[in-house]
Amino acid sequence: MTGVWIVVAVLLAATAFGLWNRSSSGRIKDSAATAGVVAAREDDPLAEIEADRPAPPVSALTGVLQGRLGSQATMVQFSSAFCQPCRATRRILEEVTAMVPGVAHVEIDAEDHLDLVRALDIRRTPTVLFLDATGRQVKHASGLPRKADVIAALGEIIPGRQGPEDFTI
């Protein structure tokens, strides 16, 4: 009889986790540094960030992103070999890159850059970091993001763009 209860408990727990993951996966969130960067952009673009999370180590990324930054924004995708949603993520980001001028998509193999993965605290693939024109991380998402959300995020990141209505899909 114990076995039946274990099965029920496992299936309930897994269902709760699966539902939570389905609703949270791929959601694009503001990175902890955002407020500081946005406020600082007008006067001092290099002002330090006062968020609870330490400032993103842009220097760690700069080496990898040398010459690959978009003029307006950059989407850095971390992928790995055993990753089901990485391919679909790549396709969505490439479609958006083709659509929005000045946006670059850079895909990084997480296993080849474990130092970077640790420094940026990346826990799963795909993780996408959204960088503004200066190369600062302003948003992030883990899991497969929705295309409309990606476009909306870029609308917020790129100055002069107010929202997704500025792009013709």
Next chain:
Amino acid sequence: MTPSVSNTAVPTDTDCSRTQIDPRGPRFGASVTTVVLAAALILNGTTVGTVLIAWQTLVFALGAIVGLQAQPYGVFFRKVIKPRLGPPAEMEDAAPPRFAQAVGLGFLVVALVASLLGATVIVSVAVAFALAAAFLNAAFAFCLGCEMYLLGQRLAHR
């Protein structure tokens, strides 16, 4: 040579990690695995329970070591179910589901040894983890082993 983003990408390159499969195959396999493992948990401590664990260990071993084309549930899907369905909306890489079989094999080997030694508590724990992973795969297309992979790499290569 188009990048692998094309839906119709067939295994043109010989690298087997880039082999493309119908994603419904592993989903079906995970559903059967869920039923087998649930039965094994309920029958834990009986001979039938041990036989079920041994069978599922063999299934995972074939899928992980030989390849998904040799995994019995996958074979059943290809031979019996797939001909009755339309073509899949999209193909996917074979590497993640094969990795999932290897993770399942790890849990099932522990469960099988424990079962043969009569250590029913260890059987319960190991099979419960495998059941959770199989169910998440079947119901949510969520590959637990794949999601843990990067964390494992981070811990393994300090």
